[in-house]
Amino acid sequence: xxxxxxxxxxxxxxxxxxxxxxxxxxxxxxxxxxxxxxxxxxxxxxxxxxxxxxxxxxxxxxxxxxxxxxxxxxxxxxxxxxxxxxxxxxxxxxxxxxxxxxxxxxxxxxxxxxxxxxxxxxxxxxxxxxxxxxxxxxxxxxxxxxxxxxxxxxxxxxxxxxxxxxxxxxxxxxxxxxxxxxxxxxxxxxxxxxxxxxxxxxxxxxxxxxxxxxxxxxxxxxxxxxxxxxxxxxxxxxxxxxxxxxxxxxxxxxxxxxxxxxxxxxxxxxx
Amino acid sequence: xxxxxxxxxxxxxxxxxxxxxxxxxxxxxxxxxxxxxxxxxxxxxxxxxxxxxxxxxxxxxxxxxxxxxxxxxxxxxxxxxxxxxxxxxxxxxxxxxxxxxxxxxxxxxxxxxxxxxxxxxxxxxxxxxxxxxxxxxxxxxxxxxxxxxxxxxxxxxxxxxxxxxxxxxxxxxxxxxxxxxxxxxxxxxxxxxxxxxxxxxxxxxxxxxxxxxxxxxxxxxxxxxxxxxxxxxxxxxxxxxxxxxxxxxxxxxxxxxxxxxxxxxxxxxxxxxxxxxxxxxxxxxxxxxxxxxxxxxxxxxxxxxxxxxxxxxxxxxxxxxxxxx
Numbered sequence: 001x002x003x004x005x006x007x008x009x010x011x012x013x014x015x016x017x018x019x020x021x022x023x024x025x026x027x028x029x030x031x032x033x034x035x036x037x038x039x040x041x042x043x044x045x046x047x048x049x050x051x052x053x054x055x056x057x058x059x060x061x062x063x064x065x066x067x068x069x070x071x072x073x074x075x076x077x078x079x080x081x082x083x084x085x086x087x088x089x090x091x092x093x094x095x096x097x098x099x100x101x102x103x104x105x106x107x108x109x110x111x112x113x114x115x116x117x118x119x120x121x122x123x124x125x126x127x128x129x130x131x132x133x134x135x136x137x138x139x140x141x142x143x144x145x146x147x148x149x150x151x152x153x154x155x156x157x158x159x160x161x162x163x164x165x166x167x168x169x170x171x172x173x174x175x176x177x178x179x180x181x182x183x184x185x186x187x188x189x190x191x192x193x194x195x196x197x198x199x200x201x202x203x204x205x206x207x208x209x210x211x212x213x214x215x216x217x218x219x220x221x222x223x224x225x226x227x228x229x230x231x232x233x234x235x236x237x238x239x240x241x242x243x244x245x246x247x248x249x250x251x252x253x254x255x256x257x258x259x260x261x262x263x264x265x266x267x268x269x270x271x
Numbered sequence: 272x273x274x275x276x277x278x279x280x281x282x283x284x285x286x287x288x289x290x291x292x293x294x295x296x297x298x299x300x301x302x303x304x305x306x307x308x309x310x311x312x313x314x315x316x317x318x319x320x321x322x323x324x325x326x327x328x329x330x331x332x333x334x335x336x337x338x339x340x341x342x343x344x345x346x347x348x349x350x351x352x353x354x355x356x357x358x359x360x361x362x363x364x365x366x367x368x369x370x371x372x373x374x375x376x377x378x379x380x381x382x383x384x385x386x387x388x389x390x391x392x393x394x395x396x397x398x399x400x401x402x403x404x405x406x407x408x409x410x411x412x413x414x415x416x417x418x419x420x421x422x423x424x425x426x427x428x429x430x431x432x433x434x435x436x437x438x439x440x441x442x443x444x445x446x447x448x449x450x451x452x453x454x455x456x457x458x459x460x461x462x463x464x465x466x467x468x469x470x471x472x473x474x475x476x477x478x479x480x481x482x483x484x485x486x487x488x489x490x491x492x493x494x495x496x497x498x499x500x501x502x503x504x505x506x507x508x509x510x511x512x513x514x515x516x517x518x519x520x521x522x523x524x525x526x527x528x529x530x531x532x533x534x535x536x537x538x539x540x541x542x543x544x545x546x547x548x549x550x551x552x553x554x555x556x557x558x559x560x561x562x563x564x565x566x567x568x569x570x571x572x573x574x575x576x577x578x579x580x581x582x583x584x585x586x587x588x589x590x591x592x593x594x595x596x
Contacts (some may be wrong), residue, residue: 168359171326172417174346175353176424177376183347186372190363 032249038242046237057239058247067244070228075251077139077224078208081146085203088147089154090196094188096155097162108159115152119212122149127216142217142224146207153206154199161195201259205252274302274460275337275427277323282332284318292318293329294484300462300477302337302427305454307463307471310481311507316464317432319481323462324430325349336428347376352421352459356433358413360405366392366416367401373424391423394453411442418450422457429454431463435470447474468508472496480504496524502594510552512563513594520594525552525566527590530576535583539563541576555582 039057041050061067096108126145135141173183211226218227229244277300284293293315300306308316321327325346334342341349361369367388374384392398395415405413435443451474454461465471471478472492479489488500499505505522512523539557553565553576
């Protein structure tokens with residue numbers, strides 16, 4: 001009796017659910033697995049099935065100054081974009097959620113609009129604007145461009161947190177003697193921080209990964225990693241590309257994990 | 272602990288320039304009094320409380336505390352305590368840090384903060400939970416933290432916005448006793464907003480019954496219950512029969528009506544009999560389709576009236592309170 005009861009009857013719904021999720025995960029992760037296989041395969045061209053395991057492409061990647069310079073430039077830009085987006089996006093979201101601004105929904109749509117424009121258009125438009133303004137193509141121009149397309153992510157995640165924010169908590173602090181400034185730094189800021197940083201992670205990755213906007217705004221010898229990789233691929237298609245991709249993925253992943261550890265992105269954030 | 276008088280002087284508040292939330296409210300609250308603002312949602316009780324706290328500015332009228340006009344004083348300079356229905360604890364801080372917050376804002380020296388936080392937590396029976404986060408506490412415990420956080424700064428005025436509304440019945444009753452006891456012991460002036468008439472009757476020294484932004488009646492619980500001035504107050508507090516006699520409305524509590532066999536004023540038939548434990552509430556149909564509520568208290572055995580029984584009803588004239596029209 002007991003043994004028979006322990007046997008679970010076949011559940012078609014559950015099986016379908018697991019299969020679908022399995023397929024989705026495979027679809028998402030398989031390309032990464034394939035890139036890893038190519039990065040470790042020692043043949044001088046991308047081929048399948050792999051014939052062995054070697055780190056020669058990683059070695060080539062890190063020994064080529066063209067790659068490493070681009071990597072550091074991309075990291076540096078993404079870091080700047082992270083900081084700028086957090087400050088600008090956080091401030092925007094606070095103003096939109098709290099400011100009682102006239103035309104609030106219009107302003108929200110306006111600030112989110114870089115997400116709706118094709119990035120290649122944004123890149124072209126900025127290129128022409130910089131040209132007309134006589135700015136040229138300095139690194140700070142590139143940082144500004146990346147920030148422009150990254151800020152909406154911070155606004156979105158911060159607004160999500162502010163939407164669920166119980167303002168009585170701020171009122172409680174005020175009754176207890178906290179001035180508006182202290183309320184902001186003691187209560188508001190710590191409570192919206194997870195949302196702001198979640199957006200910051202997106203901003204970092206959007207910048208680090210940015211190709212269409214960068215394409216128009218980089219100068220020779222000052223190219224970001226995606227642009228360098230694209231140019232490289234036009235002539236060579238060896239494992240160095242796959243190795244570079246793996247390095248990018250691992251860097252992006254570690255940024256997410258570090259921020260998760262430091263701030264607990266999961267807390268309060270409902271996207 | 273010090274306590275302070277509170278005076279609302281003809282205070283009015285509209286929202287969005289249209290909705291009249293509070294309409295010419297005048298209240299005099301004595302020092303050390305447990306004062307309730309009672310009424311249905313939207314009656315202006317919470318807005319009145321928020322004007323005392325300073326979250327809302329009155330459109331006209333003044334707010335005085337301890338004889339001083341504080342109408343234009345910002346919230347953080349009013350030196351009050353407040354407890355919210357949602358508790359509004361700081362979720363990112365521990366219990367001890369929550370309680371210490373007000374002391375920290377007042378720049379109390381650190382050793383004193385530690386001592387006073389400890390005492391405040393002991394006062395609400397939360398010793399040992401100092402290092403928990405609010406999310407790890409039950410609703411009742413969170414409410415106690417909120418209370419300790421408000422009281423640790425020894426405010427002369429404590430404002431409570433439906434503080435027990437989120438608790439279940441049993442816990443709520445227990446907290447009613449505790450809060451009342453604490454308030455008497457500390458002597459703090461307490462303004463208590465509630466829509467629960469039983470809660471207001473049980474705890475308050477005086478009650479202001481509010482409706483549509485106006486104060487309908489102010490008085491001690493017995494006065495509000497026994498001598499309601501308006502039809503709204505009579506109807507809002509407990510069960511009531513409204514008798515129309517010669518163009519005047521009179522209110523008669525169900526327990527003031529006796530079931531009699533001789534000398535009945537009216538006779539009727541029992542419609543329903545709701546057994547309530549200590550008493551039974553009868554609805555008795557009388558002439559012309561009207562009915563009266565009659566409370567029959569019973570000592571020991573259950574009342575004998577059943578639906579369909581014919582009964583005679585009597586009451587004293589003095590128990591029927593004439594209402595203002």
